[in-house]
Amino acid sequence: MKEVRLALVGFGNVGKALVQLLDAKREILNQEFGFNPIIIGIATGSHGMAINPSGLETHKAISLSEEGKNLDSLSTLAQPKSIIEFIETCPADVLFENSPVNHHTGQPATDHIKTALQSGMHAITANKGPVAHAYKELVALADKNQRRFLFESAVMDGAPIFSLFRGPLPAVELKGFQGILNSCTNLLIELMEQGKDFEEAVDYGKSIGITETDPAADIEGWDAAIKVAALCNVLMGGSITPEQVKRTGISGLTPAMIQQALITGERWKLVCSAKQTVNGLETSVEPQRVAPNSPLYSVNGTSSFVQFELDTLPGLGILESNPGPKTTAYGLLADLINVMRGA
Amino acid sequence: MKEVRLALVGFGNVGKALVQLLDAKREILNQEFGFNPIIIGIATGSHGMAINPSGLETHKAISLSEEGKNLDSLSTLAQPKSIIEFIETCPADVLFENSPVNHHTGQPATDHIKTALQSGMHAITANKGPVAHAYKELVALADKNQRRFLFESAVMDGAPIFSLFRGPLPAVELKGFQGILNSCTNLLIELMEQGKDFEEAVDYGKSIGITETDPAADIEGWDAAIKVAALCNVLMGGSITPEQVKRTGISGLTPAMIQQALITGERWKLVCSAKQTVNGLETSVEPQRVAPNSPLYSVNGTSSFVQFELDTLPGLGILESNPGPKTTAYGLLADLINVMRGA
Numbered sequence: 001m002k003e004v005r006l007a008l009v010g011f012g013n014v015g016k017a018l019v020q021l022l023d024a025k026r027e028i029l030n031q032e033f034g035f036n037p038i039i040i041g042i043a044t045g046s047h048g049m050a051i052n053p054s055g056l057e058t059h060k061a062i063s064l065s066e067e068g069k070n071l072d073s074l075s076t077l078a079q080p081k082s083i084i085e086f087i088e089t090c091p092a093d094v095l096f097e098n099s100p101v102n103h104h105t106g107q108p109a110t111d112h113i114k115t116a117l118q119s120g121m122h123a124i125t126a127n128k129g130p131v132a133h134a135y136k137e138l139v140a141l142a143d144k145n146q147r148r149f150l151f152e153s154a155v156m157d158g159a160p161i162f163s164l165f166r167g168p169l170p171a172v173e174l175k176g177f178q179g180i181l182n183s184c185t186n187l188l189i190e191l192m193e194q195g196k197d198f199e200e201a202v203d204y205g206k207s208i209g210i211t212e213t214d215p216a217a218d219i220e221g222w223d224a225a226i227k228v229a230a231l232c233n234v235l236m237g238g239s240i241t242p243e244q245v246k247r248t249g250i251s252g253l254t255p256a257m258i259q260q261a262l263i264t265g266e267r268w269k270l271v272c273s274a275k276q277t278v279n280g281l282e283t284s285v286e287p288q289r290v291a292p293n294s295p296l297y298s299v300n301g302t303s304s305f306v307q308f309e310l311d312t313l314p315g316l317g318i319l320e321s322n323p324g325p326k327t328t329a330y331g332l333l334a335d336l337i338n339v340m341r342g343a
Numbered sequence: 344m345k346e347v348r349l350a351l352v353g354f355g356n357v358g359k360a361l362v363q364l365l366d367a368k369r370e371i372l373n374q375e376f377g378f379n380p381i382i383i384g385i386a387t388g389s390h391g392m393a394i395n396p397s398g399l400e401t402h403k404a405i406s407l408s409e410e411g412k413n414l415d416s417l418s419t420l421a422q423p424k425s426i427i428e429f430i431e432t433c434p435a436d437v438l439f440e441n442s443p444v445n446h447h448t449g450q451p452a453t454d455h456i457k458t459a460l461q462s463g464m465h466a467i468t469a470n471k472g473p474v475a476h477a478y479k480e481l482v483a484l485a486d487k488n489q490r491r492f493l494f495e496s497a498v499m500d501g502a503p504i505f506s507l508f509r510g511p512l513p514a515v516e517l518k519g520f521q522g523i524l525n526s527c528t529n530l531l532i533e534l535m536e537q538g539k540d541f542e543e544a545v546d547y548g549k550s551i552g553i554t555e556t557d558p559a560a561d562i563e564g565w566d567a568a569i570k571v572a573a574l575c576n577v578l579m580g581g582s583i584t585p586e587q588v589k590r591t592g593i594s595g596l597t598p599a600m601i602q603q604a605l606i607t608g609e610r611w612k613l614v615c616s617a618k619q620t621v622n623g624l625e626t627s628v629e630p631q632r633v634a635p636n637s638p639l640y641s642v643n644g645t646s647s648f649v650q651f652e653l654d655t656l657p658g659l660g661i662l663e664s665n666p667g668p669k670t671t672a673y674g675l676l677a678d679l680i681n682v683m684r685g686a
Contacts, residue, residue, distance in 0.1 A: 021655070025514050028514045029514065032513075032514070033513070033514070152511075158655065158656055159656065159659055160507065160511035160512060160659075163510065163511035164503065164507065164511055167506065167510035167511055167686060168495075168503035168506035168507055168509075168510055168511065168677065169503060169677070170376070170677055170680040170681070170684075171368050171371050171372065171375070171376070171676065171677075171680060172673075292635060292640070292641060293641055293643050294641060295638075295641050295642075295662055295664070297635070297640070297641050298635060298636060298637060298638050298640050298641050299638075300636050303658070305660075307662065307664070312364070312501065312669070312670070312673035312676075313501055313502065313663065313666075313670055313673060314664060314665045314666075314670070315646070315662070315663065315664025315665055316502055316503075316661075316662070316663060316664075317648075317660070317661070317662030317663075317664065318659075318660070318661065318662075319638055319650065319658070319659070319660030319661075319662065320656065320658065320659060320660075321638070321650070321657055321658025321659075321660065322657045322658055323656075323657075324657075326655070327655070327656055327657070330515075330655035330656060333514065333655075334511065334512070334513055334514075337513040337514060338513070341513075343510060
């Protein structure tokens, strides 16, 4: 049985869900895919880091993290001074980079991934930042080091998007797409449809853990724009940053506008779109009224949806319903399996 | 450049669209996938058949077929006496089986595919019959002969379903699915929503070529049931026939029922579903009222949709909008590419 040594940067809900999913799927990974994953390093943002080349006790790591305690005590090596040094020191085969996103720079995740690739690791991330800001550079670096850089969970969590275009959609030309890619704003608008005003909706979103403490990145459309950039750069040969996406957030939506749309049988949605034109890629994120005959109409709550227009398939839609940390963790696992089988 | 010799059984709209798509994508097939397809045999239901091991003049074949003329004159070999003999005689690498479906037996398509596999060809089909009625047998025969049996276009035309589960969805357990898989009935119900009665809707469907001359297989739910069986047998380890799917067609839907649903903001849809239970697979095809918060609600016209419930992804939906013969042809082409690259 081939052992695959994993290092995790970031150990929040997604990192913990990944550890649990690896355990839940260990038998099929061993038997069907012929490898056994062991976690040998975990680096957190504010609760220390630990490396044990023989394998960390992940149950203990989860307990410590949930109790808000430091992981350093689990380490059998001298403590690295930084996350970069952690990556350079940890003798892993694969790095999972799940640090918080920076919409405007993609850092420090991009540097983490560069360090991993240069250290001979494959790099897998759920972080949109490096995909939107440094995709071409990271793929070139991965190729140079004969390693892979995969990021299925960066857009629509674990729903297969990037692997769909690498695999089941050969010989296609992607002309454009439209979709609902930010679940927070989708939920906020729905709460306003139910009669809450904007502030009440945001407060409720915070209370159930859907809305970030600082929800500006969602509300102003940055999260949607970075996903548009990621899709364009990977699937349409683009080189655009989130700043270059024409962007309008949802803060201009009033309860009156939302009710008026409902009266005419329509709904406001924060619509992402991109299309190839003679002038290059045209991209936008903006609130639009959608009618019941649109596939965007019934995308509720934290679900997300994208419809691709291909030369060979006029409309191929992918819907992800009710995602959570486990869903994101599945995208990371699928990437790991694809690294191991070269898919 | 590796030449790949193709034989086509069935030369209707889909067969012709495949020939045209192969020409349109020839450059990418040559350059990216390293093979060059040539069509060396075409067998039709009622307009003869032709084999030319050096490559048929496909433009002539299309012209003859569109003029309702016989293809025999294009042949450089002695004329086979049957389609089975055509398959045995034609020195092709891949057979595309696109004869009309038989919902209750899967024949003669299953025998065509068996003959192809036994003759050393890969077999690709858009025909649901063999997938629902003989999947396990045909896969075993393909394995024995070290050939492939692929059928992406059998359900939802060219939308990636089967290849999605072979590729981007590793290590998942499929618990069930629900969807709208028959485009004819979906359109008929929509026409009734617009005020037509059942007979008028069927007549209109026939006038625009969506409804078959004998629409019973659609209206009584057989087409939907055979697709449910195909999905269950391939993706959920089932061994069910269309007859075993609990099936209710749409002929009991009255204009009054349809209008009453609309008044309450709902729509009737012919819903396909399957789920794993402690008693085995439970499957059904039946008209159901769906609410606007269902992803089935906005599936219009001839579009189709399926939502999979996986252990790792609570709801993964695939929508195909506005399909046509070109869409089906793309599924066949994707299968051909996957045969050539072993995917």
